[in-house]
Amino acid sequence: MVSKNTHINEVNELLITMVQNKCINPPGTELKSILTIENHLKQRNIPCKIIESAPERGNLIAEIKGEGSSPSLMFGPSHVDVVPIGNESAWEVEPFSGIIKDEQIWGRGTLDMLFIVATQVQAFVRLHEEGFKPKGDLKLCIVADEEAGGIYGTEWLMKNEPDFMKVDYALSEAGGIPITPGKLLFGTGEKGAAWKRVSFKGTPTHGSMPYKSDNAVVKAAIAAEKLSKYTPPINLDYIKIMVNGLGLNRITRFMLSHRLLLPIVLRTAHRQNPVMARLLHALSRMTISPNIFHGGTKTNIVAGEAYLDVDIRTLPNQNDEYIEKQLRKAMGKLGEEAIIEQPPDQPGFFTSEGTASNPESEIVPFMCKAVSEVYPNVQFVPLVVAGATDLRYLREQGTQAYGFSLFDPDTPLNTMAKLPHGPNERVNLKTVEYSLMAYYNLAKEFLGQ
Numbered sequence: 494m495v496s497k498n499t500h501i502n503e504v505n506e507l508l509i510t511m512v513q514n515k516c517i518n519p520p521g522t523e524l525k526s527i528l529t530i531e532n533h534l535k536q537r538n539i540p541c542k543i544i545e546s547a548p549e550r551g552n553l554i555a556e557i558k559g560e561g562s563s564p565s566l567m568f569g570p571s572h573v574d575v576v577p578i579g580n581e582s583a584w585e586v587e588p589f590s591g592i593i594k595d596e597q598i599w600g601r602g603t604l605d606m607l608f609i610v611a612t613q614v615q616a617f618v619r620l621h622e623e624g625f626k627p628k629g630d631l632k633l634c635i636v637a638d639e640e641a642g643g644i645y646g647t648e649w650l651m652k653n654e655p656d657f658m659k660v661d662y663a664l665s666e667a668g669g670i671p672i673t674p675g676k677l678l679f680g681t682g683e684k685g686a687a688w689k690r691v692s693f694k695g696t697p698t699h700g701s702m703p704y705k706s707d708n709a710v711v712k713a714a715i716a717a718e719k720l721s722k723y724t725p726p727i728n729l730d731y732i733k734i735m736v737n738g739l740g741l742n743r744i745t746r747f748m749l750s751h752r753l754l755l756p757i758v759l760r761t762a763h764r765q766n767p768v769m770a771r772l773l774h775a776l777s778r779m780t781i782s783p784n785i786f787h788g789g790t791k792t793n794i795v796a797g798e799a800y801l802d803v804d805i806r807t808l809p810n811q812n813d814e815y816i817e818k819q820l821r822k823a824m825g826k827l828g829e830e831a832i833i834e835q836p837p838d839q840p841g842f843f844t845s846e847g848t849a850s851n852p853e854s855e856i857v858p859f860m861c862k863a864v865s866e867v868y869p870n871v872q873f874v875p876l877v878v879a880g881a882t883d884l885r886y887l888r889e890q891g892t893q894a895y896g897f898s899l900f901d902p903d904t905p906l907n908t909m910a911k912l913p914h915g916p917n918e919r920v921n922l923k924t925v926e927y928s929l930m931a932y933y934n935l936a937k938e939f940l941g942q
């Protein structure tokens with residue numbers, strides 16, 4: 494039998510190769526890493542299938558068939574595409590080197606989410622090599638295009654491989670994060686995403702005599718300020734489930750469960766722990782961020798047109814109608830004349846509604862067991878993540894989908910919040926080892942005889 498250390502070496506190698514494959518999205522070119530994984534599986538006589546979705550883009554699926562007597566479980570959908578590196582001078586290492594330094598693997602995509610791809614593949618390999626006979630199907634699903642909305646990845650598979658994608662449980666990014674002793678966060682839901690263009694019309698006249706002019710740029714500027722300062726209705730449901738699980742002291746719990754006290758908590762938290770403040774803010778409401786401003790045609794002409802592109806993130810159950818109503822309210826008088834529509838298609842654009850899975854489903858106790866070697870008697874605390882992940886596609890069809898991996902106790906939450914999509918992205922070797930163990934244990938326990 495292949496030793497545990499061999500599996501750890503193999504998983505690190507796989508992860509490093511995928512970093513070096515440089516599947517930056519756009520354009521993605523994920524087929525490089527998909528072929529790396531196919532090769533890894535083929536060398537071990539494990540059948541798999543590649544589903545190409547565009548030139549140089551593709552997805553990989555594999556399966557250990559169960560007896561059908563118990564729920565099915567998917568490792569994934571887990572994505573191999575990564576975001577651009579940003580300012581290279583901010584990096585301490587070459588961003589696609591995959592170098593090991595200070596007990597960590599460095600490079601774009603290591604944390605988001607190649608370490609999960611590598612450990613899910615390797616856990617699948619290990620179970621396959623051991624002749625694992627699951628009660629329910631165990632599926633492996635590695636995808637392209639998550640960073641740009643999933644059209645060529647998970648969405649493609651939902652349309653083209655619907656039978657394979659029908660699963661009871663799915664595990665992917667954003668989970669297994671130590672937050673306080675004895676507690677791990679795990680993703681149980683996510684906010685929705687909607688981009689809106691808010692446009693204004695003005696009356697173009699000569700810029701040399703602007704008195705009482707009807708200027709679209711000025712309207713858009715005032716609207717931008719109003720939108721950024723507006724407080725949409727507060728909903729504490731998603732903070733409460735997290736806070737209850739965290740076992741915070743009574744005063745903090747009290748403060749966090751009263752709408753009127755929330756602004757004070759946010760201001761205090763922002764001084765001590767800005768990441769936590771941003772998270773609590775995002776979990777308590779629909780957020781509105783005007784991020785692009787365009788207007789006017791020439792410096793000596795009063796602007797006849799201007800628009801703002803606004804990033805809006807909704808809580809579960811907040812639909813388009815809700816968004817529009819809130820935006821108009823936020824802009825006051827200007828809301829009456831604003832034209833609100835979807836911006837034209839652009840790379841990375843997508844709309845999704847917020848989704849949530851049951852934080853107390855039957856797999857959760859098995860998660861606790863799967864990580865008990867590293868975290869004995871641990872409790873999983875549900876987290877609705879502010880960003881969108883591919884799990885929303887599965888939740889929409891009724892799958893209980895969770896963020897689940899296993900971070901080592903030395904990874905502080907603050908570092909973790911900064912590294913994905915930022916410079917010097919890296920993952921601890923221990924996190925890779927623990928995640929491999931967690932996926933292997935969970936599948937074995939949950940689907941085992």
Ligand SMILES: [Zn+2]
Nearest residue numbers: 605606639666
């Ligand atoms: Zn990701």
